[in-house]
Amino acid sequence: MLKIVGVRFKDAGKIYYFSPGDLAIKQGQGVIVENAQGLEFGQAVIEPRLVDEEDVVLPLKNVIRIATAADYASVQENAASCQKAFLTCDEKIREHKIDMNLVDVDYTFDRNKIIFYFTAEGRVDFRELVKDLASIFRTRIELRQIGVRDEAKLLGGIGPCGRMLCCSTFLGDFEPVSIKMAKDQNLSLNPTKISGLCGRLMCCLKYENDQYEEAKKEMPDVGTTITTPEGITARVTGINLLQRLLQVRLPEEELVVEYELDEIRPFNPSLAQSAQS
Template sequence: MYEIIGVQFQEAGKKEYFSPNGIRFKENDLVVVESKRGMELGRVKLTNRHVGKDDVVLPLKEVLRLATDDDIEKYQSNLNDAEEALNLCKEMVAAHELNMRLVNCEYTLDKSKVIFNFTADDRIDFRNLVKSLAYELKTRIELRQIGVRDEAKLLGGIGPCGRSLCCSTFLGDFEPVSIKMAKDQNLSLNPSKISGACGRLMCCLKYENDYYEEVRNELPDVGTAVVTPEGDGKVVGLNILDVTMQIKVKGFEQLFDYKLDELLEVHS
């Protein structure tokens, strides 16, 4: 068994796991760790617990320390310096005539490295840009190309529902979303209706998908012949939320709504 804590570096970001190094932490404690990006300040989102070997990626890095006032002050100072570095990088991108969109900039806590996240339609040769940035900023430079969903997560915004984007508020990981999910939920396939701020299919299409799949497996398909208390009929529509079917019965103009247990017979 291994003792771990889960640390988050960005709001709604993915949790990373570290050895607590014998320290008992509380939720929302600020800690300093050596992550894959470098020395960072993060927030404890999963307190001390033991997990099996198969549940962690070894070797586990240890928490360096509980964040001090100096660490927090340095972190805040780095945020201001990162904004200046981002503006500088934007000027250099324009000067080098690179077709890339800068999203944000982050310094590691010890300022040994500065990370620029960007989006681009194609691969970018930014070697000269890196040289120029390293000369001006006097530190290691990392340029990371990210996708449009990651961009929306970092920048935040308001979704079509009028609420803050799910990805920037509580979604830790992106789950695959397909157009089939929209079809199964009888949603309009107009891209403007089912696309989020990132231009991709909305993450919320996934939320009710399991329920729709479960109910669809219980109900007969549209076109199935059935026997109702009113006579023979055919399924012409499904109401997944009510778990009912619309049935056209021979000899009647109107449609009837039935639950599955109200039918006398369902023909396969």
């Protein structure tokens, strides 16, 4: 077992694990750690706890210290510098006439590097831009191209539901979302209704997908032949997965009747498939 603490570097960002050592770190406290970028300020979101070695990527780096008042002051100073760097970089992009959209700027805590996040339709040649920025800021420069989902996460906004975007408030990682999820949930396949501000399928399609998949395993497919409680052979014309309801068409009356799933049990999917074929 290993003792770890979970740290985030951005709001709703990915959680990274570090070794707290002998530090008594509380949830919500600022901490200074060392990662691939150098010294970084983060927030402890998971208090120290023991986990299996298989659950973490080894080796773990140590938390250097709990953030001090001076560290918080440095974070505020860096944030102000980021705003100025954003304006400077945006101006240089226009001067060089580069087809890219600047999204955000980050200083590392120790100010050894500035990271400029941008979006672009394809690959762009920004070598001259990097030279200009390096001569202005006198530090290491990194330009990092991100996707539209990452852009929405950084900028935030209000989704079609009227709430703040999930990705910018609590989602640490993006999970794959498919059009099949929308179909399984009987949602409109109109792209404008199932797409988020980023233009991609909404992340919330994933939230209830497991429940729909479990419910679908118990329900017959549309077109399946079943036997009603009255002993009549009928064909399924529609299903309501969450309410566990079946709409079936009776052959003689040409009437659509609704039944609860339990009313037609026992239901054998394999027999229904063979009857359908």
